[in-house]
Structures are given as C-alpha cells and as structure tokens.
Amino acid sequence: MFPKLPQSHPPGLSFKVINSFLGTGDLQRARQLIDEIPQPDLRSWTRLISAYTQHGFPKEAIKIYSTLKLRNIRPDNILILSVAKACALASDLVKAKEVHEDAIRFGFQSDTLLSNALIDMYAKCRNVDGARQVFDDICVKNVVSWTSMCSSYMNCGLLRQGLEAFREMGLNGVRPNSVTVSSVLPACSELRDVNLGRQMHGFVIRNGMESNAFVSSALVNMYASCIRIREAEVVFSNMSQRDVVSWNGILTACFLNEEFEKGLALFYQMRNEGVKPNTSSWNVVIVGCTQNGRNELALELLGHMQDAGLKPNQITVISVLPACTNLESLKGGKEIHAFVCRNWLIEDLKVTTALIFMYAKCGNLELSERVFSLMPIKDTVAWNTMIIANSMHGNGKQSLFLFREMLDAGIRPDSFTFIGVLSGCSHSCLVDEASLIFNSMSRDHSVEPDAEHFSCMVDVLSRAGHLEEAYEFIQRMPKEPTAGAWGALLGACRVYKNVELGRKAASRLFEIEPDNPGNYVLLYNIFVAAKLWGEASETRKMMRDRNVLKTQGCSWVQVRNKVYTFVVGDRNSMQNCELYRFLDEMSEKMRLAGYMPNTEFVLQDVIEEEKEDILCNHSEKLAVAFAILNVNGESSIRVFKNLRICGDCHHTIKFIAKVVGLQIIVRDSLRFHHFSNGYCSCRDFW
Secondary structure, eight states: OOOOOOSSOOHHHHHHHHHHHHHTTOHHHHHHHHHHSSSOOHHHHHHHHHHHHHTTOHHHHHHHHHHHHHTTOOOOHHHHHHHHHHHHHHTOHHHHHHHHHHHHHTTOTTOHHHHHHHHHHHHHTTOHHHHHHHHHHOSSOOHHHHHHHHHHHHHTTOHHHHHHHHHHHHHTTOOOOHHHHHHHHHHHHHHTOHHHHHHHHHHHHHTTOTTOHHHHHHHHHHHHHTTOHHHHHHHHHTOSSOOHHHHHHHHHHHHHTTOHHHHHHHHHHHHHTTOOOOHHHHHHHHHHHHHTTOHHHHHHHHHHHHHTTOOOOHHHHHHHHHHHHHHTOHHHHHHHHHHHHHTTOTTOHHHHHHHHHHHHHTTOHHHHHHHHHTOSSOOHHHHHHHHHHHHHTTOHHHHHHHHHHHHHTTOOOOHHHHHHHHHHHHHTTOHHHHHHHHHHHHHHHOOOOOHHHHHHHHHHHHHTTOHHHHHHHHHHOSSOOOHHHHHHHHHHHHHHTOHHHHHHHHHHHHHHOTTOHHHHHHHHHHHHHTTOHHHHHHHHHHHHHTTOOOOOOEEEEEETTEEEEEETTOOSSTTHHHHHHHHHHHHHHHHHTTOOOOGGGOOSOOOHHHHHHHHHTOHHHHHHHHHHHTOOSOSEEEEEESSOOOHHHHHHHHHHHHHHTOEEEEEOSSOEEEEETTEETTTTOO
16 A cells, blocks of 8 residues: 555655655656645655656656646746756757747746856757757856757757857856867768867867867777877777777778778777677677678677677667678578568668668569568658669569659659669660660759769660661760770770770770770670680780789588688589589480570680580589589579679570579579570560
8 A cells, every 4th residue: 555645744755755756767656646735735746757857758847847736836946957968858849939938937047057057958959049049148157058959959960060169258258168079070070170170179178178088088089080090099098997988989980991900909909898789889899890891890790799798789780781781691680681571670670771782682582572561651762772683683664663653652753763673674674665764854843964874874775786876976975985885885895896996995994994904804704705806815815915814703602601712624613513514404405405506706716625624613503513412392493693693604594593592583683584494584585
C-alpha cells in the first residue's frame, strides 16, 4: 500500500514525500500525491515537471504545465525555466513560443538565467529568430547568454553568424570561456576554414585553455576536418588527458589524410592505453579500412566490435556493407542484412539503399528488388541505386520502367539518375529511348548533360553498331570528349571490325590516357581480327616502348567462404585434372550437339588446333568448372572477372548452364550475365 498524506499536513512535508518518490523514479505515484493536495506549492509542480523531463517524458511535462495554466496558477521564473527545458527536449516550437510569451507576461524577461534557458530552448527547436529576440531583450548579457546565442546559430546551421556572434562577444567585453570555444570551433570544422581555426587556436593559447580536454578535442577535430594531420598531431600529443573524443579526432585526421597505417596503429595504441573505443571509434576505423581496400579487416573489426560489447548502429552498417560489396561476399552481406532486420534498422533509408547496392554488386538482383519493394519511403538515391542495379545486370527495359515510376512518384531525377538509365539503354540496344531521355534532361528536368552523359550516348550508339553516328556525335559535343566517349567507340570498333574508326579513336585515347593498356589491347585486337599483322606488331612495340603492361585477365569464385582465383592456362589450381577433364567433356558434348569453338577470339597467329586449346584455358571457364565441381546443393553459382568475357567463353557457358541445370552468373568488367537453360540474359548483346 502506498502511504497517504495526513489530512492536515505542512507544505514542507508534502514536498519531501513527493520528492522522495521522484527520487526513486516513481513519477506516477508522485503525481497521485500532488493531486491529493488541495493547493500544492509551486516547488512540487516544478520538481514534477523537471522529473518528467529528466526521465525522457518532456511531452508529459508540458501537459502538466498546460493543466496549471487552466487552473490559473501563476508560475514563477523557476517553473517556467523547467518547462523551457521540456520544450527544448521535445523540440516543440509551438509550446516554446507559449512559454516565451508567459515569461514576458509574468515579467521575467529580465531574468538572465531564464532568458539563457529560453535561448537554448529556441536553439533546440531550430528557431534562431526566437533565440535572437530573447537575447536582444536581456539587459545584462553574461558569458552563458553569449555562448547560448552562438550555439543557437550553430544548431540552426548558420555557422558564419555564430562566428560573428563570437566576435561581437569579445567586442562587448565578455570573455569567452572553454564552453564557448568548444561550441564555436565545430563551425571552423564544418566550413573547413583552417585559417579561422588557427586564429581560434591562438585565442585558446593566449587565454590558457589548451589544458581543457573539450577545447583540445575540438581543436583536433577542426584540424582533422581541414586535413591538417600535422597540426592535429601536435595538439593531440600535447594533451595531458586524452578522452575518447580526442582519440576519435586524431583517428579521423589520419584516415581523411590517407594515412591508413598510422590511423590503424593509433587505434591499437588507444586500446593499449586503456581508453575504451566507443561506437564512433569503431566506425571511423571500419570506414578507413573499406576506403583503403582492407575489406577483410573491416569485417574482422566488426566482429571485434561486437565482442567488445558494443552494438553496431546505422553508421556501422553503412560503413561495413561496402566491404561485402567490394569482396562480392553475398554470404557476409546476408548476415549483415539479418542483423539489420533483427535490430529494426531496416527502415533507415541509407541502410536499405546500401543493401540494394550490395546485393546487386554481389550478383543477386532479386534480393535487391525485394529490399527496394519493401522500402516505405524511397528518395532519389534509392531510386538511382535500383536503376543502376538493373543497368549493371543488363535490364535496360526495367531501368526505363523504374525511371518512369520514379517520375510518377514525384521524385526529381538528378545527374546520376540519367547515367543509370542511359547505361541501361546502352546494354539493351534501346537507341531511340536513350535519345529521347538524353534530349529531355535539360528541357524537362533542368539537368545539364555533363561529359559522362555524352559518353553514355556515344556508348548507346556504338554498341548498337551506329559507329559513324557515334563518331559524328563526338565531333558535335559541346564539351571536350573524354576517354570514356572515345573508349566506347573503340570498343565497338573491335566488335564491328571497323579498322578506320578504330585508328581514329585509339589515336585520341593515346593522347588522353597514354598509360592505359586497355586501349592498346583493343587496337591490337582490331588489327589481328583484320589480319593486319604488321600494324598489330607495331601496336605491341608501342606498348613496349612506352613501358605499358597489359592487364592480366583473371577470374575468381567464392566457395565455402574462400575465394579461389584463376588465370588463363592456370595449371596450379586445386583439382587441376578434374577441371580440364570437365572442360574436355563439355567440349566433346558441344561438338556432338553441333557447336564449334569460336577461334576468332584467339588473338595469336597460330594453327587452329592450338587456338582451340588456348580457348579451353580461359580463366572464366576454369572458374566456372571449379564452382560446378564444388557446388554444395546450391541452384546458382557466381563467377567474377576483371576483364570483358570473351565471345567463345560466353557461348560455352550458355551450353554448360543447359547441361548441368544450374544458373551461372558471370560478372565481367562491363556487366552481369545470367546464364540459364542455354540462354544468357544479355541476349548475346553486350
């Protein structure tokens, strides 16, 4: 049974009893006791409102205040201050304005303590005009008043105005304290204004604030944001006490400055010195790993983070998913997806968008579409990602359909939207559709085509065999044609055996990017296909003279969490005999079915039998054979290649998919190919 207050009780007793319940967190019982009192004093109401706010129920606190107003109870300055804090926590601008009006009506506008709280209230509600009105009405502005006003500008994104208020503070003879400085320094970080940051640093030194941990941490973060690693290190090394915030600042500085090894070493040093990394610390290092190609380490650190008892958040997930994407680790991506679902992160827009891209890059477009379809809200980035995913998989018509759906949903397309749609058109021979969309960019959507959009149109025309039209399009471009435009034309000249245009495109490419081996190889292939052995030899000699090395083709496949890589003619791989026996059997079955190897793709002047042997050794065939021999009850396999798949391999894998009854997904340097039942999703157009 709860104790009841006696019928006759002194006010002090009621306050003590109510306060005891509030101290134990029993807000409901404290409220009941207050309701039993005929005329509770203001202290009780103030304490109750403050308690609700402190326990995370600011809306309930505001309701209590509204009840008092209905009872015509006159508040004092302390009661209004407690309600102002509740409005700040709830970010309730409507109630905030009412509280401000009450402060004026009851004559508390000259109360500096209350006014400072009102400024903070408006700042939390992101209403800088209200904060400025309160600030201007203060007769005697102290350091807290000025600091609150500076913070209000910062919270509302008005960084320059916040810095100007900081300057006015000094001109008015009010000396900023460490709280002021640490609240203003982030503006220099956001603005990337290192000169202003250095001036602030000088002020800190002149006023003896360098020993303050918050100020020093803010300085480290400022230099880190401005990519000034040396200055950040000096401040950090001179700190007498380093908290986790300062460690995070120096870690950020290292990774932003591309000093990955130093950042990683500092992270381990941080742990060795007994400073426990927080979630932000782990996120910084995981991002650093993915951005520096250390994808396996990023996933390993994710495990260590969880072992340390820290729960990954949205930023962690967004940071680590690119590691799965870069590794093409579908299994790892699915595990992270499961974590997202278990922890109710699936409604986070950035998380779901990252999942869509991960699944698409790992070769599972169906799961990308499933995640996309379940999104309650889709922004431009989400639509773009799904459009680009379909383009990667050669589904140009679906990319167009999504683009039209996006417009119907009222989502405004941006530059990346059109790159995705035009790329989809290029892989699906949708020339007329691409032309209409390209011409609509500036006319209907106020998006001016840039060099990449022009390159996409050249690619559309070139892949469709309209080489002369593509060349003329390049000549008419208002911008200087990029390597992408000339490269698209050169690649199409290889497919359609146009030697003359191939020479022109290659000549321009040798000027733009003389160290790109792919351009020399394409021109060499064009000459070989045309039996122009002399010019082919000259191209090879040009590569040698310029010390340009050809990129070696390789393919890889993941089996039971391990990646196996193959190169052409690989004789050192596991199950070597079984691989070549399997491919020999497939070749024989193809011959019996009337299929013959396409030796056109052997770019060497050797006899026909040798050409067939060379074709059998191609890396993508070896990877496919290895995956099939090691399939573990799965209905599909995924193979990845760093270069474009050759025509004979494409032809052979279609046949293999039909014979073994598996779906074989191959991603080359251009797109995904889905082989099933003797057909490829690209319809032999890529």
